[in-house]
Amino acid sequence: MFKEVPSKRCSLNSCLRLALMLTLCGCLLSFGFSVNAHTLLKSSAPADGETVRESIESIVLTFDSQVQDVIKLELMTEANHTIHIDELQHEGREVTAFLSSPLDNGRYTVNWEIVSEDGHITNGSFNFSVEAELAGAPEDGTALDEPDTTETNEAIEAPGADEPVAPDEEAPQENQALPTETAEEDTLLPWLGLILVVIVIAGLAYVLWRKRS
Template identity: 30%
Template sequence: MRMYNHQNTSDYRRKEAITMKKIVIFLIAALMMMTTQVSAHSRLVDSSPKSGEIITKPVQEIAITFSANIEKVGKIEIKDEQGTNIPVSKVDAGGTTLKAILDKPLPNGAYTVNWMNIGEDGHSLRGDFSFQVNAPKEEPKAENPGQPKAGEQSATQPTDSQATSPAADGQSNTPLFIGIIIAVILLAVIVTFIIRKKR
């Protein structure tokens, strides 16, 4: 009778151990399925600019990177400090990236980005982040005061009219004019002397 009870107890414990193993295996499998399903959902892993970042160079593109592929649809909305929408010329979505290209670089100030996309599994995602632009302003280049502008002539350089002025011409012809007068006087004196000698 005691041997019979001992055998029944052993069989019961063996069945109980098998049942516990099955339960543990089932729980592990269920946990793995849940983990795989959660990891398959797309989620934001990076952005450019980053959330809270202060950018010191012109910004004309917003890019968001996800952990898994997304559908070729998506939306990015950018607002300034006053809540005014910033014009976006193009939005590209595909692979793991959602990207917005702006019409022109953002001026200095604080901005908020609202985004939305759909993962390949059909799961819808949306979110937002903020950043600030503080790019140095370019100063206008000063003109060189030592060089005259195009079309202007330096005051120290003589013009063509100055180089060929009448005064300059008169000064250069004076010696020749004096020489002619002296020659005429000498010729007159010689002729007068010859005439008087003949008489």
């Protein structure tokens, strides 16, 4: 009688340890599947923090997996004004926004929100700047010849004629906002599966304990 009690306790402890280990493994696997299922932004054109030297009329976002739906895609100026998007195309992993007119020089922010392949909602943002050359500016940097306005008797000088007018350009800020990509509305399926695994493990542990007792 005294030899059977320690044996039963050892069997029960072994079953409990096994159940605990399997439960922890199930939790880790469930968490890994839940995180890896989210669709994240892989690249963009223009890229985050890029300074574009030519005018652009479209923005392309490429994700690391399929995109079910596009909830929001907006383009904001540095003054927090919204730029109109003429057309939005979504195909597979790419989302393309076509603009009604080329962007002016300045700094812009793109805010996006999509439905991932697994049904989760992810969002983020990135920044870029435009510093395109003004139309009609000489490429070699030489100044245009000014017409001769001198007269035989008296030279006529226009006030401020010798002062070149420099185009206003907004300098891009150095601090670029990092894209934030967060997952919302966690699905209940991984947790339901985890609960089912725990119930099955507990049942097996109880059956083993009953047989050994």
